[in-house]
Amino acid sequence: MSQRALRLPIRTLTSRNGAQWTCRRCLATESITPSQAPMPPPQKKDPNEASNYDPSLPSNQRDYRLTPTDFYLKRHLPQRIPDQYLQHSTSPILHPEEQTQRETVSKHKRIIGVVVSAGKMDKTVKVRLPTQRWNTRIHKCRYQYFAAYTQHLVHDPNNSLHTGDVIELHRLRVSTIVHHVVAQIVSPFGTPIEERPPVPSPDDRLAVYKQKRFAKLNRRALRTRAAQGSAEAIQELREMGLDPGKGVEAGKGEKANLQRGVGRKRTPTEGAILGAKGQKLPEGVLPGGKHAVGKINERAQGNKGKTLKYEAQAVENLAEAGEKGEESAEQGLDAESLVDGERQGPLVKREGVRDSTHGSRP
Structure with missing residues (x-):
């Protein structure tokens, strides 16, 4: 029988003077001199992990971003x-x-419901809320209401809900048919909460x-x-x-909102606002351009003349009233008799007409 041959690795047969191969694991575990130490990667500080993180501080008093x-x-x-x-x-x-x-x-009050349909719509689930239904046939104290439910579409921003979850809702109008949003998962069904996307x-x-x-x-x-x-x-x-808009071009419309006559001599006919701050009014024009401005003496004389005219008219009216009073006194009439005569005159005339008509009948 042949004896088992001695097996040696090829590494032992190679010359030691040649370059030896080293695996990556050995290279990673070899000691590195301080002069050959690589530069450490930049570390990004998480503001939430910072011990001095305070979002209430102004920007000039903190060295981190919010x-x-x-x-x-x-x-x-x-x-x-x-x-x-x-x-x-x-x-x-x-x-x-x-x-x-x-x-x-x-x-608002706390709203608890059960997810009955999830995954059919993006970021939207159907939730069943318990309620009571009035019995229109049996009118007894014990059987007035029956257990019922209502179904609502609920907004799920991160698709965190599964069918069977017990959740808490908050009222929020997301669209015309979605008026609630998930607040938290009270009791998960199936997948743990830690393995799901967080609920905002x-x-x-x-x-x-x-x-x-x-x-x-x-x-x-x-x-x-x-x-x-x-x-x-x-x-x-x-x-x-x-789309920037129809007809929008660079440099077009830059002067559309500027006032006419800017940089030129403004007059009331060129669109200037009379009486504006820093504007010189034309000669003889008041702020607003409605009245001509004259000299103070001329305006005072005109006002004085109007006053004298009104006073003279008042004196004439009083004299005329006195003359009429004297004439009525000579005739033995006073103011009350004149008023009564004016009131009774038409009535007497009507009575006379009525008598003449009755007398003419056969």
Whole structure:
């Protein structure tokens, strides 16, 4: 029988003077001299992990950036926020005006439901809420109501819900048929909560809403600048995939909103606003261009003449009234008799006419 041959690795047969092969694992475990130490990769500091992270501090008193949620919560939105976004918000870094609005909003009652359909619509599930139904046939104290339910479409921003989950809802009008949003998972069914996408908190929903509104206001401002002929605004809109507008060109419309006659001598017929700040009024024109301005002495003399005219007219009226009073006194009539005569005159005349008509009948 042949004996087993001695097997030696090829590495032992090679010459030691040649270059020896070393595996990557050995290279990784070899000691490296300080002179050959590689540069460490830059470490990104997480603001949430920083021990001194305080979003309430102003920007000049902190050396770190705020998280996107805190950034938009702290930024003031120049319009009224819907009350449903502020009902359950607890962030202390909101703008003072937004905090004042939040104090006037009251929270609604707790709403608990069960998910009965999930995965058929994107970011939308169907939830069943327990309720009671009035019995129209049996009118007894014990059997007045029967257990019933209502189904609602609920907004699920991160697709975190599964069929069978017991969840809490918040009222939020997302669309015409979706009027609720998931607040938290009370009891999960199947997959644990840790293995699912997180459910946004009320402050997260408020930050997302403000972010969308700021983006819309930015697009509105860009379109306004583009209509005035700003080349930068037109380029930004095109980079965003938006149409700047029909007939919008760079440099076209830059002077559309400027007042006529800017840089020239302004007159009331060239569109200038008379009486504006820093504007010299033409000679003989008041602010507004309605009345001519004369000298002070001339205006005073004119006003004095009007006063004398009115006083003379008043004296003539009094003299005429005195003469009429004397004539009535000579005839033995006073003011009351004159008034009574005016009232009774037509009645006497009518009675005479009535008598003559009756007398003419056979």
